[in-house]
Amino acid sequence: MSNRENDSEETSVTVHELFCTRCGHRLRSGELVCSNCGLALSVPNSTDRIQDIPNIPPAGPQQMGEAIASQEKPIAFELDGHILNLTIQETLIVGRSVPSEPPPDVDLAPYGAEQHGVSRRHLRITRRGSLIYIADLNSTNKTFLNGRRLIPDGDRLLRSGDEIRLGRLKIRVRF
Numbered sequence: 001m002s003n004r005e006n007d008s009e010e011t012s013v014t015v016h017e018l019f020c021t022r023c024g025h026r027l028r029s030g031e032l033v034c035s036n037c038g039l040a041l042s043v044p045n046s047t048d049r050i051q052d053i054p055n056i057p058p059a060g061p062q063q064m065g066e067a068i069a070s071q072e073k074p075i076a077f078e079l080d081g082h083i084l085n086l087t088i089q090e091t092l093i094v095g096r097s098v099p100s101e102p103p104p105d106v107d108l109a110p111y112g113a114e115q116h117g118v119s120r121r122h123l124r125i126t127r128r129g130s131l132i133y134i135a136d137l138n139s140t141n142k143t144f145l146n147g148r149r150l151i152p153d154g155d156r157l158l159r160s161g162d163e164i165r166l167g168r169l170k171i172r173v174r175f
Contacts, residue, residue, distance in 0.1 A: 019138070021121050022102060039101070075125075075132065078172040080111050086125070088132065094123040094166070095137075108169065117141035117167025125158070132158040132175070141167035 018027040025036035033039065074085040086092060086106060096113035097103035098120055106125075108118050119139040126133045136143035138152040144165040145156055158164075164171045 073175060076174040077106075078174060079108075079169065082111065088125055088127045090127060092125045093121055093137070094125060095119055095121045108166070111169065113166075113169060116169035118169055119167075122166050123164070126155065134158050134164065139166070 019025065020027060020034040020037060020039055022039045023034065023037040025034055027034065074087050077084040077086060084106070092105040094106040094108065095104035096109040096118045097107045101120065104121060107113075108122075117140065119137070119141070121137045122139040123143055124135045124137055126135070133155040134143070134145065134150070135155045136150040136152045143150045144163075145158075146163055147165075150156055158173060160173065160175045162173045164173060
């Protein structure tokens with residue numbers, strides 16, 4: 001083959017970026033310890049990919065609940081018949097705990113998070129003044145807001161009455 005033929009061939013390489021689960025620092029391939037925070041990195045306790053999660057956007061208009069969240073009033077997560085009250089000062093990480101790592105700010109393990117496909121660091125909730133935003137943290141089984149999949153690391157405004165789905169775990173938000 002001539003050089004010209006070699007140049008015209010396309011090579012497909014899949015590159016996966018890796019980030020520390022504790023501090024979010026970008027990792028180099030093959031690192032066993034995060035150079036930023038010292039967390040020992042391991043593959044065990046990874047989130048299993050769930051195959052039967054439908055991505056069907058809801059029909060009709062999107063929910064239009066209140067977007068202003070009072071600083072004094074907690075945000076309530078309604079899930080599986082339970083209410084989890086959250087006080088958000090600036091940022092919270094939502095996910096599930098595993099024995100070998102520090103837990104997320106909001107641990108959904110008691111609500112069957114692992115069976116529902118919730119990642120260890122699944123979702124970020126951020127308060128900016130009176131508004132609350134959520135962002136998927138590049139989770140294995142994705143995050144959905146009112147049936148629409150979130151783009152990883154893209155902040156979306158959260159309104160009272162919204163439904164967040166982490167994998168298959170549904171959460172109704174009230175504030």
